[in-house]
């Protein structure tokens with residue numbers, strides 16, 4: 001099978017997620033990184049490309065120059081720039097006939113998110129949003145179990161994603177990743193909400209198949225001088241009567257990447273945590289808990305993407321690699337005009353991104369008004 005030719009926008013030396021994407025894109029040998037516009041600083045982009053061993057002629061100081069210079073020579077682009085720099089390259093790449101793998105949140109505003117969605121629709125290209133937590137095998141298993149009715153009627157959906165790295169004002173100390181994340185012009189309307197709240201909300205929705213139809217949020221900016229939230233707690237109401245709680249924080253000392261999801265129904269409960277992502281705890285009411293293992297005897301077909309046997313840990317890198325592997329299959333299938341062998345419903349896309357922006361705006365509006373807001377109210381805000 002020919003590898004897909006990938007160009008990267010962002011992810012230069014010193015960046016966080018770009019290098020992680022490069023590892024993930026390589027893992028299953030479905031992509032070849034052949035070009036890049038790695039930085040807004042042409043010299044830094046050049047250095048980054050050289051360090052990666054790319055042909056210097058295919059390393060660009062500007063993403064527009066890359067799209068022009070690489071016309072016909074790329075299949076897809078990966079976009080790993082700060083949030084406010086997703087929309088323009090994504091739309092230009094789609095309009096140039098390229099498939100797009102973009103990091104979350106989709107954009108820094110709902111209008112930009114909707115413009116990307118429109119470009120996806122008119123281009124007919126594949127668009128994948130890297131909510132990689134949704135690609136953990138045991139998360140996909142949880143989704144399949146819930147869809148099959150293993151929990152009964154859903155009652156409580158609890159999700160939390162807590163970190164501590166913004167406990168101190170790193171943004172005032174030259175920390176690049178912190179600086180843009182606390183700036184509404186670059187991050188968008190949500191701080192921690194956009195950064196990790198969108199992951200938490202997407203994960204709960206992905207696993208349950210439900211989008212919240214009302215929410216009541218309480219946002220704080222504990223860091224002095226911050227205008228965006230760095231902590232948020234909220235109540236959610238889901239169709240069918242299930243109720244949710246969501247806590248996200250970047251100022252919780254001792255928390256690193258504590259993404260946790262617990263779902264309880266009328267018959268059983270499921271618990272999962274990203275720091276132990278290979279296990280799912282399943283408890284039928286009145287029975288002892290079962291620990292379901294990635295690659296173990298209880299694994300369902302939906303829990304695919306297992307590269308090493310049960311007991312050898314797989315984690316964050318493999319989950320993102322699975323997003324890339326699934327993206328490659330969707331792209332190959334689209335290019336060949338055949339049905340993909342993966343379920344497109346398992347791969348986060350542009351709709352997740354638009355919903356993520358709506359969720360952020362709803363939470364911000366609810367907190368400001370100190371009120372529950374229905375979906376109709378928050379979408380109209």
Ligand SMILES: NC(=O)c1ccc[n+]([C@@H]2O[C@H](COP(=O)([O-])OP(=O)(O)OC[C@H]3O[C@@H](n4cnc5c(N)ncnc54)[C@H](O)[C@@H]3O)[C@@H](O)[C@H]2O)c1
Pocket residue numbers: 009010011012013014015016017018037038039040041062063080081082083085103104105130131132176177180195
């Ligand atoms: N999926 C995840 O788990 C995850 C984790 C971290 C970050 N992210 C997302 O990834 C994106 C990047 O975050 P990060 O932490 O890596 O940020 P970062 O600041 O570490 O990296 C951003 C990169 O984009 C480059 N860049 C900026 N403007 C550019 C331009 N005009 N052209 C080309 N390159 C440009 C910067 O030079 C830098 O290399 C954000 O949208 C963030 O929300 C996702």
